[in-house]
Amino acid sequence: MKFSPALQHLVDALRCLPGVGPKSAQRMTLHLLERDRDGARALALALNEAAARIRHCSACRNFTELDICEICSDERRDSATVCVVETPADVLAIEQSGGYRGLYFVLMGHLSPIDGIGPAEIGLETFYQRVIDEGIREVILATNPTVEGEATAYYLIDMLQPHGVGLSRIAHGVPLGGELEYVDGSTLAHALSGRRRVE
Amino acid sequence: MRVNLQPSYILHTRPYRDSSVVLEIFTAQHGRLAVVVRGVRRKSRGGSSGALLQPFNPLLLSFSGRAEMKNLNAVEAAAPAIALRGERLFSGLYINELLIRLLHRHDACPQLFARYGQTLQVLSGQAAVDATLRRFELTLLHELGYHLELRVDGHSGELIRPDGWYRFQPGAGLVACCDEARAPHTAGFAGADLLAMAGGEFGGALSLTARRLLRQALAVHLGEAPLRSRDLFGAGRAAVARGEPAPQAAPAAQSVSATGAKP
Numbered sequence: 495m496k497f498s499p500a501l502q503h504l505v506d507a508l509r510c511l512p513g514v515g516p517k518s519a520q521r522m523t524l525h526l527l528e529r530d531r532d533g534a535r536a537l538a539l540a541l542n543e544a545a546a547r548i549r550h551c552s553a554c555r556n557f558t559e560l561d562i563c564e565i566c567s568d569e570r571r572d573s574a575t576v577c578v579v580e581t582p583a584d585v586l587a588i589e590q591s592g593g594y595r596g597l598y599f600v601l602m603g604h605l606s607p608i609d610g611i612g613p614a615e616i617g618l619e620t621f622y623q624r625v626i627d628e629g630i631r632e633v634i635l636a637t638n639p640t641v642e643g644e645a646t647a648y649y650l651i652d653m654l655q656p657h658g659v660g661l662s663r664i665a666h667g668v669p670l671g672g673e674l675e676y677v678d679g680s681t682l683a684h685a686l687s688g689r690r691r692v693e
Numbered sequence: 694m695r696v697n698l699q700p701s702y703i704l705h706t707r708p709y710r711d712s713s714v715v716l717e718i719f720t721a722q723h724g725r726l727a728v729v730v731r732g733v734r735r736k737s738r739g740g741s742s743g744a745l746l747q748p749f750n751p752l753l754l755s756f757s758g759r760a761e762m763k764n765l766n767a768v769e770a771a772a773p774a775i776a777l778r779g780e781r782l783f784s785g786l787y788i789n790e791l792l793i794r795l796l797h798r799h800d801a802c803p804q805l806f807a808r809y810g811q812t813l814q815v816l817s818g819q820a821a822v823d824a825t826l827r828r829f830e831l832t833l834l835h836e837l838g839y840h841l842e843l844r845v846d847g848h849s850g851e852l853i854r855p856d857g858w859y860r861f862q863p864g865a866g867l868v869a870c871c872d873e874a875r876a877p878h879t880a881g882f883a884g885a886d887l888l889a890m891a892g893g894e895f896g897g898a899l900s901l902t903a904r905r906l907l908r909q910a911l912a913v914h915l916g917e918a919p920l921r922s923r924d925l926f927g928a929g930r931a932a933v934a935r936g937e938p939a940p941q942a943a944p945a946a947q948s949v950s951a952t953g954a955k956p
Contacts, residue, residue, distance in 0.1 A: 513711045607921035608705045608717075608790050640706075641748045645786060648779050649925060678744045680774040 501527070553624065555617050556582050556600045565589075565598060572596045574631040578621070578650060580604050580638055588636065596634070599624070604642040605649055613649060621650075625659055632660040639666045639684075695757040696723065700771055702809065703748045704789045708734065716746065716765070718754065719792055719809065724800040728756045728763040749775045749785055749813055761798075780926065781816045787922040788812060788829055795837060795914055802836040823904070824895035830907045834914075841910050842866050843891035857884040861906060863913040882906060 497505065501523060508519040526534040550556070551563035558564070565571065565585070575596030579585055585598050601616040613619070625633065635650055637643035651661055667685030668677050677685075704725070705717040712734040719725050733743050745752065751771040756763040777785045788809070796802070808829055815825040834841050844853055847866030853859065858881040859867040870881050886902050895903045 605925065607786050607925065608793055609707070610921055612921050612924040641782070641786075645782050645925070648782055652779070679770065680744050680747075680750075680776075683774070 550602075554598045554600055555602060555620070556585055556598065570595075574629070575634065576625070576630050576632070577634040577636050579636045580643065580646075584636065596632075601637070601646065604637060604640075605646045606642045616646070618649070618653065622653060625654060626657065630659060632662065635661065635663045694759065694763070695755075696720075696763075697755045698753040698767075698769065699723065699755070700806075701752050701754045702813075703746060703750065703752065704793055705748065706746065714746070715762070717793060719796070719806065720754070720801075721803055721806045722801055724802055725792065725796045725798050726756075726763060727761070727798070728754070728765045730765040730768075745770055745774075747774075748789060749777060751775065751810065751813075775813050775817045777813075777816050781822060783922060783925040784822055784826060785813065785816055786925070787920065788826070790920055790922045791830070791833060791911070794920070795833065795911075805832050805836040808832040821896060823900040827890075827895040827900075827903045827907055828893070830911060834910060837914065839910075839914065841907075843887045853884045853887050855883075855885040855888055858882070859884060859887060861909045880905070 496502070504523045504526075505516070505519045508514055508522050509516065514522070526537070547559045548557050549559075551558045551560070551566055553562055553566040556563050556565070560567075572595050576599050577588065577594060577596055578599045578601065579588065580601050580603060582600055582602075585600060588594050588598075599617075599621050601618075603611055603616050605611060605613065605616065624630070633650070633654060635647040637646045647663055654661060665688055667681065667688060668674060674682065699720045699722060701718045701720040703716050704719050706714050707717075709715045709729060713729055713731045714733055716728050716730060717725065718728055730746065733746060745768055753769040753771045754765060755767040756765050758764045792809070796805075812825050812829045816822055831841060845851070845866075846853055846859070846869055847862065848868045853867065858870045860870050860881050862868045867882065867887060882902065886899055887906075889899060890903055890906070
């Protein structure tokens with residue numbers, strides 16, 4: 495049996511989502527049409543609006559409908575400190591921790607020459623200009639502790655160090671509530687080499 | 694096919710599905726392969742293998758499967774992790790990009806595998822890296838079947854003369870320049886330099902010449918697309934800061950800049 499063209503079109507469109515194969519797409523389609531037409535209409539509207547209106551904040555590159563996002567335009571935040579992260583999800587994670595009051599810069603990725611992602615693709619040129627123009631005093635490098643994240647951090651350090659900007663890298667080590675016995679060797683080595691004197 | 698505890702290095706990882714990753718690995722006996730690791734990015738499934746599954750770590754991997762892409766069954770550390778810092782990390786990314794671009798899948802290169810391990814050891818230390826990178830590139834060309842002969846003229850078959858001038862010609866190797874008086878100005882190579890390189894000498898005054906020669910020799914096989922990891926080094930970085938495209942497409946003869954450890 496073949497689906498009608500409009501139905502098949504919806505199945506194909508849903509497959510653009512990560513992790514959605516033909517079978518899942520078919521299940522979603524049938525569910526939306528049979529049990530949740532209102533949900534389907536709301537989804538269509540939301541998708542349409544998001545695709546049309548959401549763009550990148552001109553200061554931090556995070557997603558926003560405004561020219562400057564809410565975090566960047568918040569007067570109460572410390573505008574001399576910028577935290578560099580890889581994805582919008584990282585911003586959310588740091589915001590939820592509640593311990594940071596500075597601004598962000600979202601790279602939307604990391605340096606990965608093998609995937610063809612160089613400094614220009616992750617907006618390092620924009621960031622360089624911003625640091626120089628706005629007199630930013632401290633840059634916190636919160637890229638992931640992977641090889642690509644480290645490469646990105648080193649690249650930023652090399653780019654910004656000559657300009658006298660304070661640079662720091664977030665600490666890597668044993669998670670809270672974790673047990674040393676079960677922490678892997680390289681994390682433990684990092685934790686030891688980055689140990690802190692007790693005041 | 695089932696392979697147990699194969700000495701391997703990870704060249705590249707990319708996310709796959711919700712919580713899995715696809716690894717591009719370089720193994721001692723099976724060459725370059727792709728393996729999928731399921732659930733490794735999921736915190737609750739525990740596994741500290743995420744930290745282990747990073748490029749440059751010497752690993753023992755067990756994998757199986759009949760399809761092109763294998764499944765990873767087990768991973769163990771073969772030696773303490775190799776930590777590369779700063780420019781040396783970029784050099785590491787550079788050799789990984791070379792292997793991914795040039796090495797064919799399932800083509801075993803034990804000699805190159807050993808050289809790769811030695812190269813990483815040097816990169817993780819303090820010693821100068823230029824000569825090591827050049828030796829790696831020569832071994833890579835040799836294992837690909839394009840051995841770069843530094844002692845013999847590719848056209849005449851005669852030995853290279855220390856006082857002669859030569860140029861690199863794709864497909865033939867090093868050939869004598871017809872116009873010897875102009876050779877030093879037209880990106881030629883001095884015979885004495887070539888013989889020194891054949892003797893394993895790549896450092897000091899030879900490092901720029903050796904880099905230029907190997908760049909030309911590799912460019913033939915790399916084709917049109919530039920190596921992106923070269924953007925990360927000195928000259929490319931300055932260009933990004935100025936808002937210009939990186940000087941990547943510059944012809945090999947012009948790209949001899951005097952910046953540090955750029956490969």
